[in-house]
Amino acid sequence: MPHPTSSGQLAAGEREDAQVSRLLTWLSATAIGFLIGIGAKAWFAGHSTHAWVLWSFIGLIALNMLYFASTGNRALQKAGMIVIVGLLFTYLIASGGESNTGPLWFYVFPPLLFYLTDLKTGTAVLLFCYLVAVVVFQFPGLPLVSAEYSMDFKIRFFAALTFESIFCFVLEASRLKARNELLTLAETHEHAARTDELTGLANRREMQNRLAMEFSRYQRSGHHFSIALIDLDLFKQINDQFGHDAGDDVLREFAGLIRTVIRQADVAARWGGEEFLVLLPDTSLLQALTLAERLRSDVSRHAFRFRDQALPVTISAGVCSIAKARSLDDLLKQADLHLYNAKESGRNRIAPRVRSQETDSSPSPSP
C-alpha cells in the first residue's frame, strides 16, 4: 500500500486492508480444500510422503487463520500467507510435485504477491523466490531436492515467469496510480462541496450538518453549545462605494479575523451573502457573548483597506445558547432575532446585551 497522506486516503487504505483480509481468509479456506484433495490424490497414488507434506501445509494455513482470528493483525496475516505460499511453492519446485508439474503453481505467486504487498516488497520477495528456484534447478543434488528438470523446461519456466512478473508489476503500478488519482480527485470534490469558495470557511450545507451533529450530541449527553449569527453592517454601501471586489476582499479578511478568535473545536461558516455563523461546542451563552464581543471589537479596530482606501467595516451579531432553545430551528430563529435587535439598536453591537457591554466599551461580562 502507498503511504496515506490524508484522512481520506487513510480511510480508503483501511477499507482496502479489510477487503484484502476477507480475500485472504477466503483464499486460505480454498487452499485448505485444494490441499486436502491433492494430498488425497497423492496418497492414493502411493506418494504418502508427498501427501503428508501437503497436509502439513494445511496446519500452517489453519494456524495463520486462527492467529488472525484471535489478534486481528492484518499485517501478520499477510506476511504469514506470503511465507506459507512461498514455502509451499519452493517445496513443489524441489519435489516436482505430481509428474514434475509442481513448478507450474509458481505462476500464482506474482499476482498474489503484488496484490498483498507494495511494489517494492513484492519485487524483493519475487527476486528472492527466483533465486531459490535457480538454486533448486541448478543443484538437483541438494538435500530435499528430488526433482530434475530439462534445460528446455527451465528456460521456458523462467521466461514465462519473468514475462508474467513484469506484466503484474506494470498492471499493479498503473492500478495504484489510478487509485491515488481517484482518491485525490474525490477529496478535492468533497472539500469543495463543504467549503465556501470565497472565504475558505465551511459553507451553509456543512454548517447544517455540524449543527445537526452537535444538537444530537447535546440530546445524547447534555453538552451545551452556542451559536453566533454575524452580519457585516451596511455591506451594500461598501459594495456600492468601493466596488464588488472591495466587498469580496472584506469578506475574505473578515473570515481571517474569525479564524483568529475561534478555537479548534469551533466551526465558522459563511451562512449566506455577508452573513456568517459560528458554532461553539461546549460553550455557555456568556462565553459565546464574550467571543462575539471580542470579534466585534477586533473588526472595529482592524484597518480594512482596498487599493489604499480605508473601508469602514463593523459587524453586528445575535448570540444564542441551546439552553435557551427548544430545537435547532428555534435556536437559529432566536439568534436571528437577536441579530435583528442588534441592527435595530444601532449596529456594531452584539445581542443580547450583557450588563458590562452596556456600561463598558471593553467589557468583562458578568453572568
Ligand SMILES: Nc1nc2c(ncn2[C@@H]2O[C@H](COP(=O)(O)OP(=O)(O)OP(=O)(O)O)[C@@H](O)[C@H]2O)c(=O)[nH]1
Ligand atoms: N462583494 C460581495 N457582496 C456580496 C456578496 N454576497 C452578498 N453581497 C452583498 O451584500 C449586500 C447585503 O446588503 P443588505 O442585505 O442590504 O444589507 P447591508 O447593506 O449589510 O445592511 P444591514 O445588514 O442592514 O447592515 C448586498 O449588496 C449583496 O449584493 C459577495 O459574495 N460579495
